[in-house]
Amino acid sequence: IIVNASNAVGRSIPETLFGIFFEEINHAGAGGLWAELVSNRGFEAGGPHAPSNIDPWSNIGDEVYVNISTERSSCFARNIVALRMDVLCNSSGPNICPDGGVGVYNPGFWGMNIKKGKTYKVIFYVKSSGSLNLSVSLTGSSGVPILATANVIASASDVSNWTKMEVLLEAEDTNHNSRIQLTTTLKGVIWLDQVSVMPLDTYKGHGFRTDLFEMLTELKPRFLRFPGGCFVEGEWLRNAFRWKETVGPWEERPGHFGDVWMYWTDDGLGYFEFLQLAEDLGAAPIWVINNGISHNDEVNTSSILPFVQEALDSIEFARGSSDSKWGALRASMGHLEPFDLRYVAVGNEDCNKKHYLGNYLNFYSAIKQAYPDIGIITNCDGSSQPLDHPADFYDYHVYTSASDLFSRNHKFDTASRSGPKAFVSEYAVTGNDAGQGSLLAALAEAAFLLGIERNSDIVSMASYAPLFVNSNNRRWNPDSIVFNSSHVYGTPSYWMQQFFTESSGATLLDTTLQTNSSSLVASAISWKSSMDNKNYIRIKVVNIGSNSIELKIYVRGLDPNSISGSSKTVLTSNKVMDENSFAQPRKVIPVQSPLEAADNVLDVVLSPYSFISFDFLR
Numbered sequence: 001i002i003v004n005a006s007n008a009v010g011r012s013i014p015e016t017l018f019g020i021f022f023e024e025i026n027h028a029g030a031g032g033l034w035a036e037l038v039s040n041r042g043f044e045a046g047g048p049h050a051p052s053n054i055d056p057w058s059n060i061g062d063e064v065y066v067n068i069s070t071e072r073s074s075c076f077a078r079n080i081v082a083l084r085m086d087v088l089c090n091s092s093g094p095n096i097c098p099d100g101g102v103g104v105y106n107p108g109f110w111g112m113n114i115k116k117g118k119t120y121k122v123i124f125y126v127k128s129s130g131s132l133n134l135s136v137s138l139t140g141s142s143g144v145p146i147l148a149t150a151n152v153i154a155s156a157s158d159v160s161n162w163t164k165m166e167v168l169l170e171a172e173d174t175n176h177n178s179r180i181q182l183t184t185t186l187k188g189v190i191w192l193d194q195v196s197v198m199p200l201d202t203y204k205g206h207g208f209r210t211d212l213f214e215m216l217t218e219l220k221p222r223f224l225r226f227p228g229g230c231f232v233e234g235e236w237l238r239n240a241f242r243w244k245e246t247v248g249p250w251e252e253r254p255g256h257f258g259d260v261w262m263y264w265t266d267d268g269l270g271y272f273e274f275l276q277l278a279e280d281l282g283a284a285p286i287w288v289i290n291n292g293i294s295h296n297d298e299v300n301t302s303s304i305l306p307f308v309q310e311a312l313d314s315i316e317f318a319r320g321s322s323d324s325k326w327g328a329l330r331a332s333m334g335h336l337e338p339f340d341l342r343y344v345a346v347g348n349e350d351c352n353k354k355h356y357l358g359n360y361l362n363f364y365s366a367i368k369q370a371y372p373d374i375g376i377i378t379n380c381d382g383s384s385q386p387l388d389h390p391a392d393f394y395d396y397h398v399y400t401s402a403s404d405l406f407s408r409n410h411k412f413d414t415a416s417r418s419g420p421k422a423f424v425s426e427y428a429v430t431g432n433d434a435g436q437g438s439l440l441a442a443l444a445e446a447a448f449l450l451g452i453e454r455n456s457d458i459v460s461m462a463s464y465a466p467l468f469v470n471s472n473n474r475r476w477n478p479d480s481i482v483f484n485s486s487h488v489y490g491t492p493s494y495w496m497q498q499f500f501t502e503s504s505g506a507t508l509l510d511t512t513l514q515t516n517s518s519s520l521v522a523s524a525i526s527w528k529s530s531m532d533n534k535n536y537i538r539i540k541v542v543n544i545g546s547n548s549i550e551l552k553i554y555v556r557g558l559d560p561n562s563i564s565g566s567s568k569t570v571l572t573s574n575k576v577m578d579e580n581s582f583a584q585p586r587k588v589i590p591v592q593s594p595l596e597a598a599d600n601v602l603d604v605v606l607s608p609y610s611f612i613s614f615d616f617l618r
């Protein structure tokens with residue numbers, strides 16, 4: 001490899017090059033990054049009619065003692081269903097309640113992670129036919145042990161109408177498979193709605209689960225594409241993501257059934273929270289708007305204007321002053337200043353749909369007229385032929401085998417240098433080569449990313465997909481970050497992405513790879529580290545072959561005898577299909593070691609199936 005690191009040579013890589021794509025898939029948000037512990041907190045998962053689906057709520061006490069049903073009697077108009085609990089037993093008299101009382105429990109998303117010494121805020125809305133004496137407890141999965149408990153007591157007149165209750169519970173022990181339960185021994189009727197349990201220690205109090213949030217900060221994402229994917233579209237438009245239903249007080253959000261990934265979400269992680277997440281990560285938000293097209297139905301272009309208005313309103317919500325209609329709603333939610341929304345994607349994977357182009361042109365002209373600075377992303381791939389419509393960026397998605405993705409490191413070499421830039425908004429190795437996140441997949445992805453880095457004059461942004469999977473509900477495989485209620489690990493693909501974080505905003509160096517091997521790809525950058533404010537040259541090489549390869553590295557402009565402070569990092573493993581897991585979360589991770597002056601560092605041997613990165617201090 002010959003790398004030219006003399007000062008005058010190099011090309012700036014876009015600041016935005018590497019980011020993340022968050023989709024509400026695999027319970028990434030509901031039961032994942034969004035720290036709400038209760039699933040189906042408003043009892044609406046079965047829709048707005050009664051009887052509704054209260055899953056995963058269950059009753060405590062059999063029907064001799066308690067009768068659980070749903071009613072359209074909530075105080076919240078947009079989510080009208082509430083739980084009705086007819087308590088038939090009492091603390092004394094003929095039908096005495098069983099020990100511990102009767103009521104309901106919710107195990108959250110495959111068990112709540114309750115930790116000793118941590119405080120949980122429980123909020124619920126209640127109405128009662130008489131006086132109220134309710135035990136609110138966090139317990140093990142069978143109701144024992146009790147980890148934290150409080151009694152909520154109120155006179156009949158205080159709870160004859162819907163009343164908000166708030167309780168702080170501090171856990172006395174740790175249990176990763178806990179539940180919340182609300183029980184009583186007082187005969188009468190109790191109605192419950194919007195039951196929430198939130199840990200107090202979410203990131204900045206913004207509702208993001210801290211361990212999962214930290215996994216994202218490690219990637220130093222420069223943009224956040226959200227909230228889908230197919231999730232934006234829906235199988236049917238009636239189940240698509242409609243942002244207005246996801247903003248305002250959480251209690252008043254209707255929630256919706258995401259019919260592509262087949263689960264209910266209470267939409268606690270709504271449009272506002274996505275913008276907040278981007279801001280907290282220091283990432284530019286990229287808002288994928290619903291363009292009136294789902295997997296199975298489409299709005300005719302002649303009727304698309306309400307959807308266009310909805311998109312304009314969403315931008316006003318993000319960017320408008322607090323005097324504007326939608327900016328005022330944002331401000332009332334706690335964000336007085338506008339969010340820095342500069343990119344909008346019109347739909348997802350809809351280019352071939354009948355009404356895409358017609359609808360797109362309506363969105364494009366309306367948004368450009370109102371917000372000329374917003375970069376608009378079309379779903380139509382402009383990498384092989386010119387687009388027939390205006391756009392600032394075009395989406396490019398690729399899910400394929402390792403060998404195919406490896407070969408696509410040349411994909412953008414021949415793409416047009418004029419016209420819109422590419423946004424590789426979804427890429428990954430899938431199928432047999434991927435396992436549930438293999439080293440092989442990560443190596444092929446690395447080669448693809450090296451090609452993107454090399455072509456970053458035309459590729460502006462790239463993100464892996466999907467980002468998260470709750471291992472209890474794997475709707476798509478593989479994924480970058482795997483978690484359950486209490487644990488998390490990154491797949492090799494996750495760790496591989498970390499190698500590329502420093503490339504955003506760096507300088508691409510002129511690199512020549514002279515080899516007979518078809519299994520090698522390389523690229524080099526120079527960049528300033530924000531950790532120590534020093535300048536580095538980073539050379540990355542992937543060897544996806546089964547043989548070791550000897551390589552000489554020449555860096556013009558670097559003194560090979562002065563390498564103190566330099567290091568190398570290797571990502572490899574014993575077997576090419578090795579994966580990380582909850583049991584072995586760090587089996588396939590990058591290993592860094594300092595370069596000693598005595599090493600003949602510029603004469604290297606690349607192991608089979610490995611990735612190596614050299615950081616030379618300039």
Ligand code: AHR
Nearest residue numbers: 229230231348349465466
């Ligand atoms: O990333 C998973 C899915 O793949 C996305 O929802 C969709 O855009 C693509 O088909």
